[in-house]
Amino acid sequence: MANMGLGIIGCGNISTSYLRLAPLFNGLEVRAVADMNMQTAQARAAEFNVKAQSVDDLLANPDVDVVINLTIPDAHFAVTKRILEAGKHAYSEKPLVLTLEEGETLRALAASKGLAVGCAPDTFLGGAHQQARAILDEGKIGEITAGCAAVLNHGMEHWHPNPDFFFLPGAGPMLDLGPYYVANLINLLGPVKRVAALTSSAQSARTISNGPRNGETVPVKTPTNIHALLHFHNGATVNLSTSWDVWHHKRNHFELYGSEGTLYVPDPNFFGGEVEIGHKDGSLETLAPWDHPFGVPNQDHPKHGPLANYRTAGLADMVQALMAGRDARCSLDRTLHGVEVMTACLASGESGEFVTLTTTCTRPEALGITEARALLR
Numbered sequence: 001m002a003n004m005g006l007g008i009i010g011c012g013n014i015s016t017s018y019l020r021l022a023p024l025f026n027g028l029e030v031r032a033v034a035d036m037n038m039q040t041a042q043a044r045a046a047e048f049n050v051k052a053q054s055v056d057d058l059l060a061n062p063d064v065d066v067v068i069n070l071t072i073p074d075a076h077f078a079v080t081k082r083i084l085e086a087g088k089h090a091y092s093e094k095p096l097v098l099t100l101e102e103g104e105t106l107r108a109l110a111a112s113k114g115l116a117v118g119c120a121p122d123t124f125l126g127g128a129h130q131q132a133r134a135i136l137d138e139g140k141i142g143e144i145t146a147g148c149a150a151v152l153n154h155g156m157e158h159w160h161p162n163p164d165f166f167f168l169p170g171a172g173p174m175l176d177l178g179p180y181y182v183a184n185l186i187n188l189l190g191p192v193k194r195v196a197a198l199t200s201s202a203q204s205a206r207t208i209s210n211g212p213r214n215g216e217t218v219p220v221k222t223p224t225n226i227h228a229l230l231h232f233h234n235g236a237t238v239n240l241s242t243s244w245d246v247w248h249h250k251r252n253h254f255e256l257y258g259s260e261g262t263l264y265v266p267d268p269n270f271f272g273g274e275v276e277i278g279h280k281d282g283s284l285e286t287l288a289p290w291d292h293p294f295g296v297p298n299q300d301h302p303k304h305g306p307l308a309n310y311r312t313a314g315l316a317d318m319v320q321a322l323m324a325g326r327d328a329r330c331s332l333d334r335t336l337h338g339v340e341v342m343t344a345c346l347a348s349g350e351s352g353e354f355v356t357l358t359t360t361c362t363r364p365e366a367l368g369i370t371e372a373r374a375l376l377r
Helices: 013-024 038-048 055-059 073-085 100-113 127-137 172-176 178-189 313-324 332-351 369-375
Strands: 004-009 028-034 051-053 066-069 089-092 117-119 144-152 192-200 205-207 217-219 225-232 237-243 254-258 261-265 276-279 284-286 299-301 305-307
Touching: 004 013, 004 055, 004 313, 013 028, 013 038, 028 038, 028 055, 028 313, 038 051, 051 055, 055 073, 066 073, 066 313, 073 089, 073 100, 089 313, 100 117, 100 332, 117 313, 117 332, 127 178, 127 261, 144 178, 172 178, 172 225, 172 237, 172 332, 178 225, 178 237, 178 254, 178 332, 192 332, 225 332, 313 369
Parallel strands: 004 028, 004 066, 028 051, 066 089, 089 117, 144 237
Antiparallel strands: 144 254, 192 225, 205 217, 225 237, 254 261, 261 276, 276 284, 299 305
16 A cells, blocks of 8 residues: 655654554655744654654645644644645544534535545544444444443643643543543444533642642633533433542443443543443453454553553544545544534533534444454554
8 A cells, every 4th residue: 555645743742652653554654743843843853763844844745645733732723724725634633623613614624625634532443442332233232221431530730740721721621531532432322412511610720739830820711520411313321521620439431321231341541441241130241352453552551551552543544544435434524523512511511501413423434353454554
């Protein structure tokens, strides 16, 4: 397969994952990186033996076909818009945009130019989540009637040296961590019909407790505690809780309740993990790991131990989709629907009313073992 040339805009920490993992996949070749700070771009380019360019020069580079947008979320819309205006396909880190209106603008622009837009997260393509998808598709736990998903902790001011953005509009736990959960819910259950939510914040300011700004406070200007109810088009109702106001809890990350049993799904922030089925007789079955390439541990995490990390799988799938003329799994329509789900939850928290969504999408095609292997070199 011929390679598509990749460019990266934004050379922060997340860029190392794309630069390290892109060579695992068919059809991908990073050819240039750019950053507002040229020294940052040059340092990253030297580390991975690629070309450093200015943003303008990268967008004009004829060897770059797809540009990966790794800037801060507040800049995602403007940068992706520039990528499309330059005639390049775009792939963005999450969230794609911060408002539905921005997303609709990108969709119209991409359509007018015949270009593709994709977006992370792609963790739902991981071995554990695709194993869960196969269980649902095979009807092993019957019809899904309800479920719950939860990402609960106490934020990042205790470890991140500059956590200011996380507590401003456009971030918070819903838009920062919610994309992993919403993307997997769409993968497993399909589109959402309407949402309702209660939102709050336990603190008006957070105190940084690490690094050179230790002791400095940052304002909290977005809800840090969101408990939402999602009503899916297939009839299922799921409680989604995202909070940075929780010190300890014993809730599972992800559970789906079916007419024939319960499915326990691991944390969708990661590609791997254990999948379990709770049977009608009360027994709990821990499934043997699927022989899926995106479930195989390939890195050691200082906190979580051996992990499967195949970030860039969604980009590789988009590139192959472009070549084959098929739908990409991390498509603009699914990403934009996810953005509306999350922003509608925040809007419901303000209004106290249900919000009926205006977007919809299809479930992505399952990524089975054979299909996943075809993405790899």
